[in-house]
Amino acid sequence: MQKNSLFLKGLKDGIPIALGYLSVSFGFGILAAAGGLSALTATVISLVNVTSAGQLAGLNIIIAAGPLIEMILSEFIINIRYALMSITLTQKLDDTFTTPRRMLCAFSMTDEIFAVASAQKGRITAKYFYGLMLLPILGWVLGTFLGATAGNILPESLKNAMGLMLYAMFIAIVLPPATKSRAVAICVSLCALLSIALRFIPLFSFISPGFSVIICAVIASVFTAWRFPIQTDKEEAHNV
Amino acid sequence: MSDAKCYLYILVMALVTYLIRAIPFVLFRKQIKSRFIKSLLYYLPYAVLTAMTIPDIFTSTGSTLTAAVGCLAAVVFALLGKSLLTVAVAACMAAFLTDLAMKLL
Numbered sequence: 344m345q346k347n348s349l350f351l352k353g354l355k356d357g358i359p360i361a362l363g364y365l366s367v368s369f370g371f372g373i374l375a376a377a378g379g380l381s382a383l384t385a386t387v388i389s390l391v392n393v394t395s396a397g398q399l400a401g402l403n404i405i406i407a408a409g410p411l412i413e414m415i416l417s418e419f420i421i422n423i424r425y426a427l428m429s430i431t432l433t434q435k436l437d438d439t440f441t442t443p444r445r446m447l448c449a450f451s452m453t454d455e456i457f458a459v460a461s462a463q464k465g466r467i468t469a470k471y472f473y474g475l476m477l478l479p480i481l482g483w484v485l486g487t488f489l490g491a492t493a494g495n496i497l498p499e500s501l502k503n504a505m506g507l508m509l510y511a512m513f514i515a516i517v518l519p520p521a522t523k524s525r526a527v528a529i530c531v532s533l534c535a536l537l538s539i540a541l542r543f544i545p546l547f548s549f550i551s552p553g554f555s556v557i558i559c560a561v562i563a564s565v566f567t568a569w570r571f572p573i574q575t576d577k578e579e580a581h582n583v
Numbered sequence: 584m585s586d587a588k589c590y591l592y593i594l595v596m597a598l599v600t601y602l603i604r605a606i607p608f609v610l611f612r613k614q615i616k617s618r619f620i621k622s623l624l625y626y627l628p629y630a631v632l633t634a635m636t637i638p639d640i641f642t643s644t645g646s647t648l649t650a651a652v653g654c655l656a657a658v659v660f661a662l663l664g665k666s667l668l669t670v671a672v673a674a675c676m677a678a679f680l681t682d683l684a685m686k687l688l
Contacts, residue, residue: 408584430611519662530630531629531633556631561630563626563634572618
């Protein structure tokens with residue numbers, strides 16, 4: 344009962360991610376079809392990768408028939424943030440995460456799944472993670488297929504508005520803790536300022552968006568961790 | 584690009600992506616003791632999401648105005664403590680309605 348309810352909680356938490364993915368991967372499907380890939384190939388790409396930025400870069404390399412080494416380097420650089428997320432999340436896994444389960448769950452380590460999982464109170468179980476990853480993967484694959492086969496049915500204005508969903512979800516994850524903790528507020532404000540600076544100051548225009556995320560996030564969180572270290576478990580009781 | 588070559592590329596792409604995710608996830612077993620590292624890992628997810636959202640959210644709908652209205656709706660609903668799905672749908676609807684209003688005016 345308890346285990347089933349954890350799986351169900353994961354499923355429920357995965358719904359907004361799945362809906363967001365459905366719309367974003369719809370766009371990926373459209374792009375892949377426009378680039379001359381079959382709907383099957385586009386769907387396979389989404390099924391075996393489950394990542395937005397990396398797939399977009401990979402798609403462009405396939406369309407341009409670029410060298411394989413470019414594929415390896417691009418995917419490595421764009422996706423290196425997942426290594427950071429994986430390390431972070433290992434600190435929250437409970438004993439149900441055996442090695443095979445870790446190998447399975449690692450497959451679905453995306454920004455959004457990571458964000459939702461790491462925002463959970465206490466430890467997370469493998470059952471919860473299974474629930475959490477299921478619908479987003481389905482949404483991602485289904486959206487790609489639909490986009491590649493029937494991309495132009497939706498009205499343009501709705502398709503455009505759907506582009507906001509994932510970002511809105513990020514806001515919903517970040518804002519509540521930022522209003523409760525001054526340190527989190529400082530961290531995200533600093534990060535936002537850095538991100539704007541890197542995007543708009545011409546001097547930094549050589550930095551790709553994927554790198555920019557890594558640079559801004561690392562600087563902002565190193566600074567905040569140095570200035571505002573979190574309370575350890577024992578101290579926490581006195582500092583609520 | 585031939586089908587075979589295309590699928591070789593997809594295989595390489597998937598392999599690199601998977602290994603980056605799986606190697607740390609499988610091998611990292613210890614609880615981290617360092618207070619600094621713990622703090623860093625606590626703040627990092629919020630920072631990553633912020634860096635991904637700003638400034639990209641303002642170009643996510645193809646119109647800065649509809650994106651800004653959608654973003655504002657997301658902020659308001661997030662501050663009201665609504666669920667992730669509610670916030671996402673509210674932002675999407677706000678941008679959609681703004682676009683509609685712009686066309687009618």
